Amino acid sequence: MVTRLEEPIEIPRQWYNIVPDLPAKLPPVLDPQTRTTADKKLLHRTFIGELARHEYSGERFIPIPEEVRQVYSIWRPTPLVRARHLEEALHTPARIYYKNETGSPPGSHKANAAVAQAYYAAKEGIERLVTSTTAGQWGTALAFGCSIFGVKCTIYMSRSSYEGKPYRKDLAEGWGAEIFSSPSRRTAVGREILKKDPNGPGTMSIAKSEALEDARSDPDARNAVGSIMNFVLATQTVVGEEAIAQLRGLDDYPDMVVGCVGGGSNFSGIFWPFYRDGVAKKGPKRVQFLGAESSAAPKLTKGEYIYDHADIMRTSPLFKMYTVGHTFVPPVVHTGGLRVHGTAPTLSLLRSRGVIDAVAYNQLEAIEAASFFARTEGVLPAPETAHAIRAVIDEAKRCKSSGEKKVILFNLCGHGLLDIEAYREFNSGKMKANDADPAEIKKSIAEVKALYPWLYQ
Ligand SMILES: Cc1ncc(COP(=O)(O)O)c(C=O)c1O
Numbered sequence: 326m327v328t329r330l331e332e333p334i335e336i337p338r339q340w341y342n343i344v345p346d347l348p349a350k351l352p353p354v355l356d357p358q359t360r361t362t363a364d365k366k367l368l369h370r371t372f373i374g375e376l377a378r379h380e381y382s383g384e385r386f387i388p389i390p391e392e393v394r395q396v397y398s399i400w401r402p403t404p405l406v407r408a409r410h411l412e413e414a415l416h417t418p419a420r421i422y423y424k425n426e427t428g429s430p431p432g433s434h435k436a437n438a439a440v441a442q443a444y445y446a447a448k449e450g451i452e453r454l455v456t457s458t459t460a461g462q463w464g465t466a467l468a469f470g471c472s473i474f475g476v477k478c479t480i481y482m483s484r485s486s487y488e489g490k491p492y493r494k495d496l497a498e499g500w501g502a503e504i505f506s507s508p509s510r511r512t513a514v515g516r517e518i519l520k521k522d523p524n525g526p527g528t529m530s531i532a533k534s535e536a537l538e539d540a541r542s543d544p545d546a547r548n549a550v551g552s553i554m555n556f557v558l559a560t561q562t563v564v565g566e567e568a569i570a571q572l573r574g575l576d577d578y579p580d581m582v583v584g585c586v587g588g589g590s591n592f593s594g595i596f597w598p599f600y601r602d603g604v605a606k607k608g609p610k611r612v613q614f615l616g617a618e619s620s621a622a623p624k625l626t627k628g629e630y631i632y633d634h635a636d637i638m639r640t641s642p643l644f645k646m647y648t649v650g651h652t653f654v655p656p657v658v659h660t661g662g663l664r665v666h667g668t669a670p671t672l673s674l675l676r677s678r679g680v681i682d683a684v685a686y687n688q689l690e691a692i693e694a695a696s697f698f699a700r701t702e703g704v705l706p707a708p709e710t711a712h713a714i715r716a717v718i719d720e721a722k723r724c725k726s727s728g729e730k731k732v733i734l735f736n737l738c739g740h741g742l743l744d745i746e747a748y749r750e751f752n753s754g755k756m757k758a759n760d761a762d763p764a765e766i767k768k769s770i771a772e773v774k775a776l777y778p779w780l781y782q
Pocket of ligand 1: 459551707739
């Protein structure tokens, strides 16, 4: 009984861009000053030129440069594994497959986007990439990509994770990056926040403001991002494209595709190609797409679909997205990568149209499921990934009750070997759920709406 397809498949030659296949036009990105569509020049000043072009591209496919495919070949194609031991332990009639993205040098899917960004930066003569990271998976991935293509890398990492996951910092430094605890004293934003709250845990929104300030103050630097933007999500579609080819080889096709959701990149990366099959009426069945988020930052399940900033200092334009508000400080959890206030505009549009479903779990529910997975399938998942695993296990249990032979595919997007503290805390019985306070979410969303009443008239 094989658990993996034995014939090799090819590394994809193109990334898929969902924009032309969305059920409606994406709402424009707004400049709060002019109250009209944000000037595209801002995007070009902030990001790498080629990627800023991808952001607005109406092309369905973007060729993957050979240099990028060559780096991908270090760990791609990634295995598609049938989780037979998990199925057996759950006594479920469901067939569970996972795409194992843990084999990239930094240990997660984030490398797919990082290598692309570092490649284009080097090609355009950009000397330094500046970024923000929470759990550090994205920061380490960018450090890896930059080391391959000879680009300098500066990382602002939320303090709670910087202190809780020290090996990620070491790993980034090992690849030659400089990495700072955020809020930091290096930026005006960081200094202002430290003055008000010297011991705050930091958030993605603060780290993003610091990275934007740093990148904008240096003409030789650009901002690199690990999620949310279309150009990032598109580079993750290598995961879904490979999964389609591998499942074809096994003569199977999913009923359900699951991913955890922070900004939305690993989930989009695995489900977009199946969505395209559905739009083109090529898929053999209608697929359900399920995003699993953290109850510490539950934008898809408890947030609102409104215009909001990506960062605390409101230096980014306004994106229409599911958000819990950019001033919301999510409780500290081990799932730093899901501790993000907003999610991708494309994913948000699909959620608003009922194309994707969402579920939220707290860290106890997630790590319990991930521990069960580790004991049956062997891989110790990242705490973020654990949320997707919880959703898969819940669904497989429902199949056991109903007898349904559902085919479930999920993205095992990262390993947890550098998140071992989360498992230690869980095993010692000291871990708390740390759900977001609904009153705080309400307050933060009201603050966003009060800032721009013209959007709600
Ligand atoms: C392993 C892992 N999974 C998921 C996420 C969430 O990001 P995204 O929703 O963009 O995949 C992160 C973010 O840092 C991560 O490190």
